Amino acid sequence: MKIALFGYGKMGKMIEQTAIQRNHTIVAKIDVDTKEIDFSNIDVAIDFSQPEAAFDNIKKCIENNVPVISGTTGWGKNYGKAVSFCDEHKGAFIYASNFSLGVNIFFELNEYLANMMNTLDQYTVSIEEIHHTQKLDAPSGTAITLAEGILKNTDYKGWRLDKATSDHIPIVAKRIKDVPGTHSINYQSTVDSLEIKHTAHNREGFALGAVVAAEWIMGKTGVFTMKDVLNLG
Numbered sequence: 574m575k576i577a578l579f580g581y582g583k584m585g586k587m588i589e590q591t592a593i594q595r596n597h598t599i600v601a602k603i604d605v606d607t608k609e610i611d612f613s614n615i616d617v618a619i620d621f622s623q624p625e626a627a628f629d630n631i632k633k634c635i636e637n638n639v640p641v642i643s644g645t646t647g648w649g650k651n652y653g654k655a656v657s658f659c660d661e662h663k664g665a666f667i668y669a670s671n672f673s674l675g676v677n678i679f680f681e682l683n684e685y686l687a688n689m690m691n692t693l694d695q696y697t698v699s700i701e702e703i704h705h706t707q708k709l710d711a712p713s714g715t716a717i718t719l720a721e722g723i724l725k726n727t728d729y730k731g732w733r734l735d736k737a738t739s740d741h742i743p744i745v746a747k748r749i750k751d752v753p754g755t756h757s758i759n760y761q762s763t764v765d766s767l768e769i770k771h772t773a774h775n776r777e778g779f780a781l782g783a784v785v786a787a788e789w790i791m792g793k794t795g796v797f798t799m800k801d802v803l804n805l806g
């Protein structure tokens with residue numbers, strides 16, 4: 574496949590390596606200073622840019638009939654508009670807050686556990702995420718997806734960053750040098766605690782998932798998720 578990278582930072586460079594290993598060609602590296610893009614030579618675009626840039630990048634790809642995979646986080650308020658734009662233009666689009674296989678299994682486990690814990694009043698839930706100090710958004714996109722998975726299966730009303738209230742799930746976001754991404758869900762009672770945790774050791778899993786999603790979306794029309802790509806039901 575001929576791949577265009579939107580965002581040539583830490584993830585863009587990692588995806589380049591993974592894509593080449595899988596016999597793909599990088600035909601464009603689009604970053605903040607790119608003036609013109611030749612969409613005619615692109616099979617699929619992969620966007621790992623910045624919160625303020627992702628929505629425009631996605632729209633440009635869809636308008637130009639290029640399927641687009643986006644892993645950029647922190648632009649969630651525009652996700653609904655991106656879905657409508659893709660439907661109107663009969664485009665192809667996948668967003669995932671986390672492309673790693675391990676985290677996508679973790680998302681399923683989180684929902685299953687939340688559903689079981691919902692009947693047990695003695696436990697309160699909290700989410701913690703730890704990332705490197707260059708991260709622009711907080712909480713992480715993955716932490717938001719985890720909170721949404723708990724909300725779907727419990728009576729909590731929402732989530733709050735760094736604040737505990739009885740009807741909102743607290744999310745604590747920590748920033749520590751060089752941490753690629755750690756997420757944990759903790760259920761606490763007076764007698765015990767129960768925790769599930771995912772730790773990324775490097776960025777390779779995110780990059781592989783994004784390239785696999787790009788391979789999967791070729792020839793398809795619509796808005797999909799990693800659940801579709803990984804056939805998680």
Ligand SMILES: NC(=O)C1=CN([C@@H]2O[C@H](COP(=O)(O)OP(=O)(O)OC[C@H]3O[C@@H](n4cnc5c(N)ncnc54)[C@H](O)[C@@H]3O)[C@@H](O)[C@H]2O)C=CC1
Nearest residue numbers: 580581582583584604605622626644645646670671672779
């Ligand atoms: N969904 C997932 O699995 C993962 C998502 N991410 C997310 O991906 C995004 C990028 O992460 P990193 O590569 O670590 O950040 P980074 O800061 O290393 O790279 C971002 C790049 O985007 C560029 N950029 C800024 N405006 C742009 C524009 N208008 N068009 C194209 N490029 C533009 C920046 O100049 C920079 O080179 C973040 O939102 C991060 O949260 C990161 C890892 C995994």
Ligand SMILES: O=C(O)C1=N[C@H](C(=O)O)C[C@H](O)C1
Nearest residue numbers: 646670671708713714715754
């Ligand atoms: O910015 C990062 O690095 C990461 N961002 C994603 C997120 O916000 O969840 C995914 C991963 O944890 C790394």
